[in-house]
Amino acid sequence: MPSGEVIVSTLLSGLLLGGMHALIALGLTLALGVMGLVNLAHGEFLVAGAYVGLCLLQQLGIDPLLGLPFVGVVVALAAWPVQRVLLAPLAGKGGEAAMMTMFGLSIILQNLYVLAFSADTRTLDAPYAARPLQLGSISVAEIYVLGFVVSAVLVVLVHWLVAHSAFGRELRASASDPLAAAAMGVDVRRVQALTFALAAGCAAMGGVLIALTFSFTPTTGSTYLLISFAVVVLGGVGNILGTLAAGIVIGLLQSAGAIVLGDGYRDLVGLVLFLLVLALRPSGIGTQGRLVA
Amino acid sequence: MTRPLRTLAITWLALSMVALGATWLSDYALELGIRLALLLTLAEAWNLLAGYGGMMSLGTASFVGVGAYTLVVVMNELGLPLSAAIPIAGLAAAVLAQLVSPALFRMRGLYFTVGTLALAEALRLFMVNYAALGGASGLFLSVDPPEPRQLFLLALLVLAGTHGLMTAATDSRFSIWLRALRDDEDAAAQVGVRPFRVKLLAFVAASFTMGTAGALQGLKLGAVEPYGMLGVHWTIEVISVVIIGGQGLRLGPFVGCVFVLTLSELLADYPALHLAITGAILIVVVRLAPQGLVGLLRRPARVSVAA
Numbered sequence: 052m053p054s055g056e057v058i059v060s061t062l063l064s065g066l067l068l069g070g071m072h073a074l075i076a077l078g079l080t081l082a083l084g085v086m087g088l089v090n091l092a093h094g095e096f097l098v099a100g101a102y103v104g105l106c107l108l109q110q111l112g113i114d115p116l117l118g119l120p121f122v123g124v125v126v127a128l129a130a131w132p133v134q135r136v137l138l139a140p141l142a143g144k145g146g147e148a149a150m151m152t153m154f155g156l157s158i159i160l161q162n163l164y165v166l167a168f169s170a171d172t173r174t175l176d177a178p179y180a181a182r183p184l185q186l187g188s189i190s191v192a193e194i195y196v197l198g199f200v201v202s203a204v205l206v207v208l209v210h211w212l213v214a215h216s217a218f219g220r221e222l223r224a225s226a227s228d229p230l231a232a233a234a235m236g237v238d239v240r241r242v243q244a245l246t247f248a249l250a251a252g253c254a255a256m257g258g259v260l261i262a263l264t265f266s267f268t269p270t271t272g273s274t275y276l277l278i279s280f281a282v283v284v285l286g287g288v289g290n291i292l293g294t295l296a297a298g299i300v301i302g303l304l305q306s307a308g309a310i311v312l313g314d315g316y317r318d319l320v321g322l323v324l325f326l327l328v329l330a331l332r333p334s335g336i337g338t339q340g341r342l343v344a
Numbered sequence: 345m346t347r348p349l350r351t352l353a354i355t356w357l358a359l360s361m362v363a364l365g366a367t368w369l370s371d372y373a374l375e376l377g378i379r380l381a382l383l384l385t386l387a388e389a390w391n392l393l394a395g396y397g398g399m400m401s402l403g404t405a406s407f408v409g410v411g412a413y414t415l416v417v418v419m420n421e422l423g424l425p426l427s428a429a430i431p432i433a434g435l436a437a438a439v440l441a442q443l444v445s446p447a448l449f450r451m452r453g454l455y456f457t458v459g460t461l462a463l464a465e466a467l468r469l470f471m472v473n474y475a476a477l478g479g480a481s482g483l484f485l486s487v488d489p490p491e492p493r494q495l496f497l498l499a500l501l502v503l504a505g506t507h508g509l510m511t512a513a514t515d516s517r518f519s520i521w522l523r524a525l526r527d528d529e530d531a532a533a534q535v536g537v538r539p540f541r542v543k544l545l546a547f548v549a550a551s552f553t554m555g556t557a558g559a560l561q562g563l564k565l566g567a568v569e570p571y572g573m574l575g576v577h578w579t580i581e582v583i584s585v586v587i588i589g590g591q592g593l594r595l596g597p598f599v600g601c602v603f604v605l606t607l608s609e610l611l612a613d614y615p616a617l618h619l620a621i622t623g624a625i626l627i628v629v630v631r632l633a634p635q636g637l638v639g640l641l642r643r644p645a646r647v648s649v650a651a
Contacts, residue, residue: 089454137627144634146454147400151587151630154402158580158623162616273576277462315473322466329459330447 053310056188061306067195069302071264073295074202075257075275076282077209078250084289085226085246087146088138092153093254093279094272095160099126100255101262101271102168104175115175115259116197122259123252130251134244142240157272164269175262198260203295205256209249210291222246226289274318281325348515352508359504366496374492378564380605381499382557385506386578387585387597389553392513395592397546398526403460404582406467407437407551409574411558413477416568420486426498430559437555438548445544452529464574471570482569489566499560506553513549514594522546523592584622588629590636599637 053061075097082088103122107113115122137156141148174180179193213219224232225242233239261267261275278301286297301321308320362377369377386404393399414436418424424432444463451459472480490498513519521542524532533539562568581604589600604622611618633640 089458137631140631148630148634150400150454150457151583152627154583155623155626155630158626159620162620162623165616166620273465277465280458280462313473316469319466319469319473322462322469325462326447326459326466329451329455 065302065306067199069299070199070202073298076279078253080283089150092157094276096251096254097258100258104259123256126255127248127252134247174266385557389550401460403464405578406464407554408558411555412562415559433559434552434556438552441551468574590638
């Protein structure tokens, strides 16, 4: 077993990383809660964010963290037409068609990334990316702390947006009963498109944080897609603050797994946990209409 | 002789003719034939699961991988001949299906899909880390892989077996139960179909088939490693084949296989472009032809009958 300080440092970085997982899972839980969409291309929006951040840094020299809002907006704008063109016409055809469409999109995007940027492993370099923060004998990389703070703030912001804004009211109405909401004058299609764009934007910003913390390739998205599903299931579909809590729990458990079994097993712990949670909640996890803000 | 039996007899006859003709095939034709036979075997199995049973699995890679690893382990460690190793590989995949079914079948619809994807990824990550089975670099087969011609004959044999199994499963009372569950699980259960049992049988049969196909793939390469044998490309290829061909239709996998293999040969020099185009075709087919190419061809006939 490693020493006490190492264990505490590892668990702390797991906790902080969990906050970033929550930001990434946020979009997935919103799409699932509001439109019953299993977005298999969610991970590709994350990678899109990482590449936009990379372009900003390399072409314009803009610090990725400062450019974060810009990345979110760019990817959200790119995701808007995806919902209008690919998903909206499938309304009423069941969740399967939409899911398979997103599966197709994820294959397309992964390979477009390969064509545009090659399959090389990339990193976003920033002065704070590798710098350690010391707290007595405990040390974590500064980016973990920054990433956690940014993620937590964004998650709470989205929670506020959904719970208290006019858009949030329409969003909750569309989630709980799209027909009734439409009858009361809510433009459900617009709400769904906005939700999809918001989800993609959050994933993209999470992607920048991940790219700063680790490295990424065109196919990195699939790993984070599955971790996000674990977070969504544990936190409850559509439950935004639950997502934050679940992200932190999964981050901690992954670190605990890495300490006990070895670093390679980190992601495996999250997946096994996910399968267990799914299997132990026989009612399944509610699909549409369970948006808890 | 009933119609399904006649079709089966004709298919087997055709496969035997191809087998007899294998002597005159070039190495390239053999290679293509092996790929076609393996892909068709996998597609038939996935079609049973998803097309007939409504179980949209993204876990094909798990069963292919387990089959391939099992073949290499039993041949290396126990020295078993191919005639035993291939069925054992299928059995191992079937056992895996049986083991994970209580958990997976609790998830309905879309959650089943995500669960199978997680299963495949978890298995891959486990194999990458598990040193006793070679870890990330995998295992080598200690005997020499068979010649292309012999491998082609084996693949045809597996395909013929699969075809028989699928005929039994899709032209029987079992197929009606399975489709009833696909269309409305609660209603089917009300009228006496046992959901768990019927789905499990389909899942185990499909997994067995995928395991044997995986075993042949492992045999063909003479080695197994987690990225290749448990990779998501298996899942993508099989889904494209069945959805493009027509899910839930008996001819769907075959038509889809011919289409996908032709496309992959045409774009062999541009792998990334090939996959991107496959994704685009998948989206278009889901949107415009939910019953795939076979469904498109069949539609006019059906209209004329109605008129």
